[in-house]
Structures are given as structure tokens and as C-alpha cells.
Amino acid sequence: MDDSVRQHKYVLAEDQMPTTWYNLVPDLPAPPPPPLHPGRMDPVGPDDLAPLFPMDLILQEVTGDRYVDIPGGVLDVYRQWRPSPLFRAHRLEKALGTPARIYYKYEGVSPAGSHKTNTSVPQAYYNAKDGTTRLTTETGAGQWGTALAFACALYGIECEVWQVGASYDSKPYRRLMIETFGATVHRSPSDLTDVGRQLAADPANWSGSLGIAISEAVEVAAKDPKTRYSLGSVLNHVLLHQTIIGEEALLQLELAGDTPTLIVGCTGGGSNFAGLSFPFLREKLAGKIAPQILAVEPESCPSLTKGVYSYDFGDTAGMTPLMKMHTLGHDFIPDPIHAGGLRYHGMAPLISHVKELGLLDAVAVPQSECFAAAVQFARTEGIVPAPESSHALAIAVRQALAAKETGEETVVLTALSGHGHFDLAAYDAYLSGTLVDEAVRGDRFDESLAALPTVG
């Protein structure tokens, strides 16, 4: 009888849950370039952001503090599913025949099924405290829309979600889950906004993008003083909220008595990756550990590996501040791949800055390799991963197989950011052999990169 089905879970007690979020900025050798006002072209101040965000979140966006206290009310909600488990992937390792040790931090245990609740809850909390009665947002695959709908239901805030057309069409259950939580979902581009009507006129925009959906949600929020906007990734305060993942994982690897040689996460806007890796980067900068830190993106939307580091808009219509980031151009429309959460033209400015500082690496993978890893993971570890998370798994598998060849000691830590219960049509395509890899054409970026705004 084979005993290799054993599973190791590293659990923290509730009173070991971190009570602060970690801000990487003060530990960096240089501060990140500031966002610029799109009209004035000078750094935006808190007042510029006030129409869209409550002041508590704006202050977190610009804080120089190393640690930010998590409010008691947010901790109370976090405790429904946190601390989240860290697993050693014994069964996957065995199937791969690798000497590598693979750990995954599983965020799919949250009510909404992904890491996104780590930030939706504090965002709804601070908005409720400030009297916001309605929040608008974008969503790609739907993980973020679900998470914000959940959080808004808790605090009695109305929630309106613009979902990227390609995902809206292919994932009806995601929309239904968001509606079950009481929120409203619109297919983006929609006819409810000026920008939606304008962009929908071009058939190339019909599948939508996160950039377009952001423009729509921002437009609606900007027009109504009781409505604010909520973003699921990219911004500093969102990355900040996600650092609870890495802080917990640090404690859990200590329980496991192990030290990672590679920390790998998928990147769309970058919040899951930053949440996992920044606390480890702090330890690396302090000379305590020396893992490689690796971001994985889809070949069809490779902002870190093929984009330029430049000021660009966060949305397609150019309504947001200009952010210095790795970008494929704000009007780039990625192929409608299954990992809808990774279809964003840019990258979090803070992650982009860290990459420029040489503190992280990036790699792009095709989706077929991701689904192959995801199915192997499901059949060994028992969890069906979100297509986004599968990008990190693909690299974990690559590294584990490499370790088998080289014999080099390899300890992989990855964040399994969410489950794929609403992505099974994509698994069906993979299993039935109809899933194709995105065409990777550099010339597609040329046009959108040529349209970057001129700064300074």
C-alpha cells in the first residue's frame, strides 16, 4: 500500500495571524516614481484621488510607514478563512519524481474563492466608514468582482461590476455568483457609459479588457459623490493588503523548517504576486534568505517581459493618473485567453519599480503548459486551480523537473491564488484538445506602444 497520499498542511492558530500589513517601499534602495496628474503632469496629491477613494485608502497608497495596522473589524472578517493553509505538495512531487520540495499557499479557501477578499474587505470597510453607499469596479475572470460583491454585502454597500466581455460570455456562473451576493453585473464595454459606447463602436474592443472595464467603472464613480471606485490590483494599497499572504507564509515555512530557493507567482495587475513575495523580499534585502523571486505572466499579455517601462494610463480611456510601469500600451487588447485575470496591459507600479531595481525576474508561459500543470495538480493535490494560478504552477513544475536533472536543491513556494470552479469550460477545452495557444506577435504591441502618452 502506497503511503504517498499523505498531505502536509502547515496551520497557524488564529492568534498567530499577522495584525499588520507590510509596506515594501521604505525598505527599497530608492522610492518608486510618483503617479502624475493626467492634466497637470505633476505628482498627484491626496485631494486628486478623493473623488474615487476614501482618505484612509489614499493615505495607505502614499504611506512611508513600514507596517500598517489592520483594523480590528477587518481582522474579524479575515478570521472567517484566515490564516489560510500552506501545503507541501507531496503528491505532486511524487508524480513528478522530483527531489524538489514544493509548497503552496492556498487562498481559494476564502468565501469568494481567491486572495481578492484580502483587499475587498478592507476597501469596503474603509468606504463604509466614510459613508460610501455605492462602489463600482471592473472584473476580468470574476474573482475580484465576486470578492467585492461579498465585501459590499457585509457592509451594506451597493456594488456595481463591469465584467470584461470575453469573461462575461464564457463564465456565466461567475456572474451568477456575483449576483447571488447581491451585486449588479454589466458586460463591458457597456452602453451605460460614454467611454463604453465610444469603444464599443470598434469591433476590436468587443471582447473587452480590464483597461476598458476600469474606464467604465471610474467614469460612473466620478460622476456621483456618494459613489466611489474600487480597484482589485495594481495600486499600492491593494498590494499592501495582500501582504498578509506572505507574512503568514513566512511563519508557516518556519513551522515546516524550510527555506525557499524560488518564490513564484502569477501576475496580472500583480497584487497576488506582491502579496506573497514582498515579505520574503524584505527578508532577502535584510540578508536573511536568498530566494529567486519570479513573476509569471501569459505569453499573450507579457507586460513585464515585452512591455516598456514608461508612464502610462491605468485604463484604456486615459481617465486615471499616469503611472510609471511596465506596459504594453493602455489601448492594447489581449487575446481572450482563459486566464481573464491576467489580461491587463500594465503592471503594478511598485512591482515594475522592483523589477527595474533588479530585485525580481519575470517569465511568460503559453496557456497550454499552464493547463497541463493545472490538471496534474488537480489529480494529485485535489484542488482545481484558477487558470491564473496555473501560470505559477507551470513554472513550479518546470523548476521541479529541472531539479531532477541537475540535483540542485530546489524549494519552491507559490501562491495558489484561487480555485477554478468557474473555469471548467476552459478545462473542458484543454481536456478535449480544442484549447489553442495564443499567437505571440510582437508587432501587436508596436501599435499600442506607439500610442503611449508623452511625459515631461
Add this chain to the structure above:
Amino acid sequence: MDDSVRQHKYVLAEDQMPTTWYNLVPDLPAPPPPPLHPGRMDPVGPDDLAPLFPMDLILQEVTGDRYVDIPGGVLDVYRQWRPSPLFRAHRLEKALGTPARIYYKYEGVSPAGSHKTNTSVPQAYYNAKDGTTRLTTETGAGQWGTALAFACALYGIECEVWQVGASYDSKPYRRLMIETFGATVHRSPSDLTDVGRQLAADPANWSGSLGIAISEAVEVAAKDPKTRYSLGSVLNHVLLHQTIIGEEALLQLELAGDTPTLIVGCTGGGSNFAGLSFPFLREKLAGKIAPQILAVEPESCPSLTKGVYSYDFGDTAGMTPLMKMHTLGHDFIPDPIHAGGLRYHGMAPLISHVKELGLLDAVAVPQSECFAAAVQFARTEGIVPAPESSHALAIAVRQALAAKETGEETVVLTALSGHGHFDLAAYDAYLSGTLVDEAVRGDRFDESLAALPTVG
């Protein structure tokens, strides 16, 4: 700022996880009537069951031991998601404005998303130990098929699932998840079996039933010596495996410092309900606590409330042993309600016996009331319940509202047996107002009850 969003979770450490399953039989004032051989009409012996089940499971089926050790290999797998959390439903209580305290044991944290893994893992474990290379089974809503597919993937056993036609058609994502775990799914009635071909000739059988799917899976297993059959509910050994739910809940309520006045669970075959309630019934029989123990079934398939207590077949074709149980007749085909897991004509013999002894009560509810409770639960507690589990929630809500009127101290404990991520089309029907309640027509049972087998 409202602080009522707090959530209380009662967590057990891994080393507090029970290491034995509990067998209620020796604690009952009288033993349950034995199953009978369908040909000989005398009690079945272990050898009669050997073509379908490994001897370890057969011995558990008939054991008189009060406690059965959980094998170390099974405990290792359980630890991936167990001990499962017990939650106090503060947010639901507040929305109801009730003084009642509501606790729910959440089994949706398992990889397959329901309590069914508590038995699929030991069943696959004992089969693997015994050299079984293929397992066949039935599934209704798909929770059981998913759980067995997961367990078979762990132990390298081929898995073939007959899914009830009504569920196969309405829940494609369930089938896809089972396939992602590597199992094969057939729509039942299928043309792969004699019984399937025969029953499919009558259009009334086209929507299928658990009884039909069981017949098909049993037929295939009986024909091949390396293939065995696995059942997701009803049998003693299945109920036994589920008692880990109640054993954990007992410890967790002790942590909470509370004592239930009502224990409520949904019943299809009865394993989830038995798993939660039997350990509490032990304590009640010992005079330590005095909760009401209440089974909830759908109005369209009310075996406990409208069936007769009689010997009947477990499947539609009459291939299984005869079991003394509450039944609507083995050829009764329930309406295709959304709670596919509750569409079973009979009830676990052990639960039926306990009801005859006057140790539990039963009630039937219409599905609209269940979905109303489920949506309220989702919007407060953040978890979208399986339609099966929502039956117990409907009664929890009824009792909580009654407590508001009477002021009587009410402490409800329920098992939230699984999540409803694959049932969102049903939620859509409810939210859009197209969900209708099943017609409850007593005359529909008359025919199937008249066809009960004659015994003795």
C-alpha cells in the same frame, strides 16, 4: 460603524482531530433489522456483499463495535481539510433579528467541496488495499461523483460515474470537475447497461434517479471481478465514516461553551445528517444533552415524512439487497428539483430505524423556501450553499424566527454539507423568479408504494 460583521470560527488543532469513527448501533435500545438477500429472502452475509465491496468495508457495515479506528493513511488525507471549521452565524442571526444562536459545521472546505470526501477517501483506500482497479458509482447533484473521482485519483483507481440525467443536463460544470479529476461520466439512464437500456425505453425515466444510476453502476461492477462498486450514502459504513463531522462539532461546541437545542440536517440518503447527529444522539442517549434531532427533506421526495417503513430495494432495478427503510418505492422518480442529491426514494436503514425508535423527527420543505434561506445565508455569511444543504438552512431560519416570537432559548446546529458553486443556474432561476415549487401529489407515491416487494 457597525461591528456586526464579525465572524466566529471554532477551530480544532490537527492533533485534536478524532481518530475513530462512531458506530451508533451498539448504543441503540434495539438493533436495526438486517438486510435480506433478494433471492433467498434471508439476512445477507459478508460473502453476499463480497463481489461489490472489499471485506474491510463489509466488516464495518456489520460491526458491533462502538468505535472504529480511522487508518493512518486516511487520517493523512483527511488532514488536507480537516478538522473542518464550525462557525457561529452572527451575521445571519443579525439579519434575522433573532436571539437564537446558529452554528454551522462547514464541510465545503474539502477538495471536492462537500462532506462526501469523508467516505470516498476511506472507500478508495480500502479498495486500493484490496487490489480493486476500477470503481463504479452513481451521482446525483455530482458531489459524490466528484468526491469519489478525487479519492480514486489519489489511489490510482479508475473511476466510472453514472450521473442522474436531470443533473447531468443542468450541471455541466459538475461533470467537467469529475473529468478533471480523471474519472469518466455517463448520463444515466445510459445505453451501457442492460438496466439502463431497459429503463430508457420509458420516457418517464429519462430524467433519471439515484435508484436508476445505482442499478447501472452495480450491474457493471457485478460483471467484472476487478471492478467494485462504491455508494455515497445509505449504508452503515458510509454513515460511520461521516461521524467525524459530529465528533468534531461536539469538541467545537465545547470550545464555544454552548449546547444545541436543535440539530438539523438535510437528508437524501442520510449520510450527512447521520454524520452530524449520531455523535450528539450518543450524548443524548447518555442523558448529557437533550437537543431535538431533525431531518429535513424536499417535499418532492419525502421518504421520511410520507414514505412507508418497509423492506425495499436500494436501487430501481431491484439488484441490491432488500433493506428495511422509509421508502417511496424503488421505482419512484422524483421531480427534477435542483437539490439532485436529495432525489432518492429511500432513506438509510439506520436512520429509518432511529426514526422508528422515536429518536428523531422529520420535516419536508419546498425548494423556494430553501433558496430564500440560501440567498440570505450567502449575503450574510458569504458562502453560497449547495441546494441540498439549503434545506437544513430553511429550517434553521424558521426556528430562529420562531425564537424571536417565543423568546425561547434556541441554539441551532446544522451541517453545511457543501458549497453550491456548481448550482448557480438554480440560484439564477430563483433570483430571476422562474423557480417553481415541485407539485406535491400524494397519488404519485401510491403507484410506487404498491410495487413494494413482498417480504416474509
